[in-house]
Amino acid sequence: MDKVRTTPKTTANRMKSYLEEGKRFDGRTPEQFRELTIEKDVSIKAEGSVRVRLGKTEVIVGIKMATSEPYADSPTKGNLMVTAELLPLSSPRYESGPPKIGAIEWARVTDRGIRESGFVDFEKLCIEEGKKVWTVFVDVYSVNDDGNLMDAATIGAIAAMKIAKVPKYDAEKDKVLYDELTDEGLPLTDIVPVAVSVHKLGKTLIVDPTRDEEDVSESRTTIGSSKGVISSLQKSNSAALEIEEIKKVFEISARISEEILDKIEKAIK
Amino acid sequence: MTEFKSSSDNVKETSSKNSFQRPDGRSVTEMRPVKAKVGVIPCADGSAMFQSGKTIAIAAVYGPKKMHPQHQQNPRKGQLRCEYNMISFSVDDRIRPGRNRRAMEISEITKWALEPVVMLEDYPNQVVDVHVNIIQADAGTRCAGINAAAMALAHAGIPMKDMVSSVSIGKLDKTLVVDLTKEEEDFEEGEGPTDIPISMTTSGKVTHMQLDGKIGVKQLQESVDMANVACKEIYEIQKEALKKAVEDIK
Numbered sequence: 001m002d003k004v005r006t007t008p009k010t011t012a013n014r015m016k017s018y019l020e021e022g023k024r025f026d027g028r029t030p031e032q033f034r035e036l037t038i039e040k041d042v043s044i045k046a047e048g049s050v051r052v053r054l055g056k057t058e059v060i061v062g063i064k065m066a067t068s069e070p071y072a073d074s075p076t077k078g079n080l081m082v083t084a085e086l087l088p089l090s091s092p093r094y095e096s097g098p099p100k101i102g103a104i105e106w107a108r109v110t111d112r113g114i115r116e117s118g119f120v121d122f123e124k125l126c127i128e129e130g131k132k133v134w135t136v137f138v139d140v141y142s143v144n145d146d147g148n149l150m151d152a153a154t155i156g157a158i159a160a161m162k163i164a165k166v167p168k169y170d171a172e173k174d175k176v177l178y179d180e181l182t183d184e185g186l187p188l189t190d191i192v193p194v195a196v197s198v199h200k201l202g203k204t205l206i207v208d209p210t211r212d213e214e215d216v217s218e219s220r221t222t223i224g225s226s227k228g229v230i231s232s233l234q235k236s237n238s239a240a241l242e243i244e245e246i247k248k249v250f251e252i253s254a255r256i257s258e259e260i261l262d263k264i265e266k267a268i269k
Numbered sequence: 270m271t272e273f274k275s276s277s278d279n280v281k282e283t284s285s286k287n288s289f290q291r292p293d294g295r296s297v298t299e300m301r302p303v304k305a306k307v308g309v310i311p312c313a314d315g316s317a318m319f320q321s322g323k324t325i326a327i328a329a330v331y332g333p334k335k336m337h338p339q340h341q342q343n344p345r346k347g348q349l350r351c352e353y354n355m356i357s358f359s360v361d362d363r364i365r366p367g368r369n370r371r372a373m374e375i376s377e378i379t380k381w382a383l384e385p386v387v388m389l390e391d392y393p394n395q396v397v398d399v400h401v402n403i404i405q406a407d408a409g410t411r412c413a414g415i416n417a418a419a420m421a422l423a424h425a426g427i428p429m430k431d432m433v434s435s436v437s438i439g440k441l442d443k444t445l446v447v448d449l450t451k452e453e454e455d456f457e458e459g460e461g462p463t464d465i466p467i468s469m470t471t472s473g474k475v476t477h478m479q480l481d482g483k484i485g486v487k488q489l490q491e492s493v494d495m496a497n498v499a500c501k502e503i504y505e506i507q508k509e510a511l512k513k514a515v516e517d518i519k
Contacts, residue, residue: 046358062358089400
């Protein structure tokens with residue numbers, strides 16, 4: 001019934017001392033993800049949609065497309081909008097109303113991770129130069145927050161974008177026919193920016209924290225990378241990292257990113 | 270998951286026009302196939318999913334907990350707070366995330382539909398939050414939302430004196446039908462479509478009713494009787510899903 005919900009200090013201390021022996025409460029190793037499942041087509045109204053589960057953490061992601069005028073400085077390029085919303089439904093911590101800083105950071109980091117990587121070929125989203133382009137909306141919603149929504153969001157966004165189909169566009173009537181999807185997918189490249197966050201708890205670096213672990217985490221570094229090339233990074237929270245530590249963070253993140261991509265590819269086949 | 274196919278196919282069609290053809294071939298008293306499940310959101314104190322045809326609603330309940338902001342506390346009894354929200358990709362034309370007037374009205378309607386059955390007298394200064402989200406919409410979203418919310422409240426162990434079930438009755442031209450789809454809502458022939466969402470308790474009390482269109486008194490009376498029959502069917506599905514959750518724990 002209390003308003004502030006967080007992991008008690010005694011639990012935090014025990015968690016850290018366990019981690020020093022390389023153990024976690026749920027039996028995982030520090031660099032091990034929870035079971036990842038991806039379910040396709042959670043909403044038939046979307047051009048592509050998925051439900052991603054990381055253990056008990058769950059997000060849903062849907063792709064919608066609409067036509068609009070291009071921006072004046074990029075007349076031949078389509079647009080991408082990634083939004084992420086922490087639904088009050090998904091945790092006792094989230095309340096209705098304008099998004100708070102946690103939700104804003106979650107949405108912005110997810111957006112940059114996809115946008116900056118070169119995953120989308122924006123030129124191919126152009127319908128008529130200077131007049132009509134596609135805007136791709138990637139909307140992420142949390143359904144159950146048991147930690148690491150950050151990575152789940154990007155995994156969901158990538159999976160949904162990969163399975164999305166472009167709807168038919170009637171140029172004469174300037175109308176998108178949402179009931180008639182073409183066979184054509186989104187113009188994606190093979191640079192897939194899977195983001196992996198590495199957390200620091202006490203002296204240990206871990207990935208894919210549960211809710212309790214995320215509460216105890218002193219520092220989170222989210223890195224979007226593809227085949228060892230890093231395209232986005234955000235170091236969050238107040239604790240500082242040693243130079244050696246942050247170098248290790250890059251390695252862990254890039255390595256696990258490839259494992260996760262493998263899992264995504266298998267799940268959406 | 271409790272799956273259900275309407276059993277009222279054989280029920281005598283009371284409507285004057287027996288020959289009326291629905292686009293999906295259902296009889297006038299037949300609901301769409303329903304699926305219901307509770308416990309879909311582990312973080313919540315209670316949660317449920319209710320699917321009717323292509324309409325899918327999920328609901329989560331948090332509380333009773335202390336009401337914030339404090340000036341909204343009621344020292345006499347606890348309060349119910351409902352929020353209805355459509356996911357941006359639940360319909361053809363993307364909905365901009367955030368509150369809109371339609372969602373705010375339906376949130377209040379949902380509260381009014383459920384309030385008569387929840388017993389919050391023993392929870393002064395507290396609030397029970399109900400969050401309803403529509404993942405996929407094909408008409409009847411407020412009804413699916415109310416059905417899911419009622420199940421989530423029961424799943425959360427909130428004291429209730431009855432269950433609430435909800436269905437929309439439609440009048441297409443001159444014929445009354447149960448559980449409209451979007452295609453039927455856009456029906457243009459004759460007198461056009463009339464949409465009448467109704468929520469009822471198991472004991473047959475009406476807790477929510479709305480109407481859009483045109484209809485005579487006699488036929489409107491008839492539509493309440495049709496809703497009563499359909500709501501009893503829905504209640505059985507809700508009850509089965511709740512029982513299943515208890516059995517799963519055992």
